[in-house]
Amino acid sequence: GAVVSQHPSWVICKSGTSVKIECRSLDFQATTMFWYRQFPKQSLMLMATSNEGSKATYEQGVEKDKFLINHASLTLSTLTVTSAHPEDSSFYICSARDASRGQNIGGSNQPQHFGDGTRLSIL
Amino acid sequence: SQQGEEDPQALSIQEGENATMNCSYKTSINNLQWYRQNSGRGLVHLILIRSNEREKHSGRLRVTLDTSKKSSSLLITASRAADTASYFCATDAGQGTALIFGKGTTLSVSS
Numbered sequence: 001g002a003v004v005s006q007h008p009s010w011v012i013c014k015s016g017t018s019v020k021i022e023c024r025s026l027d028f029q030a031t032t033m034f035w036y037r038q039f040p041k042q043s044l045m046l047m048a049t050s051n052e053g054s055k056a057t058y059e060q061g062v063e064k065d066k067f068l069i070n071h072a073s074l075t076l077s078t079l080t081v082t083s084a085h086p087e088d089s090s091f092y093i094c095s096a097r098d099a100s101r102g103q104n105i106g107g108s109n110q111p112q113h114f115g116d117g118t119r120l121s122i123l
Numbered sequence: 124s125q126q127g128e129e130d131p132q133a134l135s136i137q138e139g140e141n142a143t144m145n146c147s148y149k150t151s152i153n154n155l156q157w158y159r160q161n162s163g164r165g166l167v168h169l170i171l172i173r174s175n176e177r178e179k180h181s182g183r184l185r186v187t188l189d190t191s192k193k194s195s196s197l198l199i200t201a202s203r204a205a206d207t208a209s210y211f212c213a214t215d216a217g218q219g220t221a222l223i224f225g226k227g228t229t230l231s232v233s234s
Contacts, residue, residue, distance in 0.1 A: 043211060043226045091163075
């Protein structure tokens with residue numbers, strides 16, 4: 001089945017450093033990937049939509065200069081948390097749609113494929 | 124952004140009992156999905172129900188969808204301790220858009 005690999009799964013770093021998280025679709029092509037953030041005991045909040053070959057679309061309230069998204073290929077999207085601070089500590093999860101499934105009503109009735117998440121702790 | 128509420132926020136039951144969780148949403152959807160998340164882990168896809176379906180079964184899971192009320196329910200029958208997790212509904216508006224998650228229900232099943 002379709003697999004999305006997210007790396008790293010866990011990272012601890014000092015305040016002020018930048019952290020890059022990778023999201024790869026292993027056996028399918030993904031023109032669109034999504035990045036979510038989840039704080040403890042809360043739900044997943046959509047941060048941005050990552051489009052291959054174009055700029056990401058950010059949700060309201062998400063700083064695009066803080067959370068840099070690059071989707072340079074059909075199988076890889078990266079999220080870089082720049083100058084991370086303790087309040088950026090969270091669980092980050094990516095998901096991807098299989099481009100071969102199509103975007104119309106019938107084709108989109110497929111579950112998205114989620115990575116296992118990255119737990120980011122900023123000291 | 125989030126679609127809406129799930130209730131209850133927390134549910135504690137004994138093994139063997141049934142657990143029912145409800146989800147409400149606000150916008151038109153193409154399908155609605157339910158996911159499970161164990162503490163500190165990623166998401167596990169449970170079931171997808173299309174907007175033209177009213178009920179769907181998968182093993183011990185039963186999902187209903189009422190598009191007129193913009194609500195869905197997830198029933199887990201004969202619950203087990205291993206069912207202890209957080210459960211989220213997520214709506215898919217289609218056309219390549221992101222899933223939008225509900226706030227979730229935390230289920231605790233004691234043996």
